[in-house]
Amino acid sequence: MKNKNLSGYDELFRQLEEKTALTEDEKARIPQFFESKNLEKKQYLLRQGDYCKNLAFVAKGALKSYTLDDKGQEHISLLAWEGWWVSDFKSFIAEEKAILAIDAIEDSEVLLISRSNYEALLEEIPSMERYFRILYQNSLVTKDRRLISSNTYTAEEKYLHLLKMYPFISQRIPQNLIASYLGLTPETISRIKKNLVE
Amino acid sequence: MKNKNLSGYDELFRQLEEKTALTEDEKARIPQFFESKNLEKKQYLLRQGDYCKNLAFVAKGALKSYTLDDKGQEHISLLAWEGWWVSDFKSFIAEEKAILAIDAIEDSEVLLISRSNYEALLEEIPSMERYFRILYQNSLVTKDRRLISSNTYTAEEKYLHLLKMYPFISQRIPQNLIASYLGLTPETISRIKKNLVE
DNA sequence: GCTGTGCATTGATCTGAATCAAGAAAAAAG
């Protein structure tokens, strides 16, 4: 086995074992499918229009995935910190050009898995097939809730719903990114906060 | 083997085999996990607040899943026709009360699988674990696109994007349901269509 | 064939959140 820095894998195993059981043998084989990468704050992992070669597991730090509209405005589709996966899935799976860009918003460590390694991993370690099925099942629920929130709630309700789901988020993520994630402007968030205090 | 009406299972197998290979033996065992149910137009499959006991595969017809807000307004979260799965996932998986309701919008046939059968199926037939992993993976991509659409696009862009994804949808689904699905009002859709003609 | 109920159109008006514009505050960099 190649000598690997295992620091980030602790977080990965913690995540995997939350959803599925792994033998010691499996745990020993898993790191080989991944490659670790450090990103500084503001460094990018993926650019719009490139091919998304990897699925990334966030071992440390935080990243944002976003689209840019014709006016150059950023629309965040995901905020991912320790324990989350991030990529332009469509691009990763179907080998199309990415419509998402991904940047680090803190100094971060990610574990990258290529498409061929992803498929090999699923093939060789059935618990991983199970892990991803459960992960995606849960993500679907979360995305569904976000869609409902986006179509049904007022700006204030959207913000409160987010705080309820991720109470620590306002300590960690700047308001302008939260605004973009919710499809609102920073000004609106600011006014909502003011209103809530009163 | 119990004598089952197999009509709806053709559609199910077609879907399964699009994503994974099945042996004849597996195909023979699968129907046993399901139960077929016919719904008339407007009949409900799930009510808000009930426990969602089943995951439903639409073999024929079309259904909508939706939430009701405090004003009694309906917000459609999914339109599902032949080949789609529908349920309140969160309720189905975590055994919580459903926040979604599901109604037939055409006379329909659904194949229902209970939670325990779902888990047994995944356990006993590994290709099904694979099938659902791929299904959820794809659904995530679609939901992501919808979220981007919802946060980024104008009303007109949302409508055009939907038509592009499902060109036949306006022949099949009434405008007021399409409006609700997009988080718009029927009036807005009507004005958009008028505008597009000019 | 009428009649009712649900769906679609069109117009007038309203409103929540965006945009535009300045500063203030906080954090990072030197």
Add this chain to the structure above:
DNA sequence: CTTTTTTCTTGATTCAGATCAATGCACAGC
């Protein structure tokens, strides 16, 4: 500690799409 950059706040104005209201249309039931 000072300067620069980034984030946050507050106010004035605008605008896309909602709401309200009325009418037209189509098809299902009698």
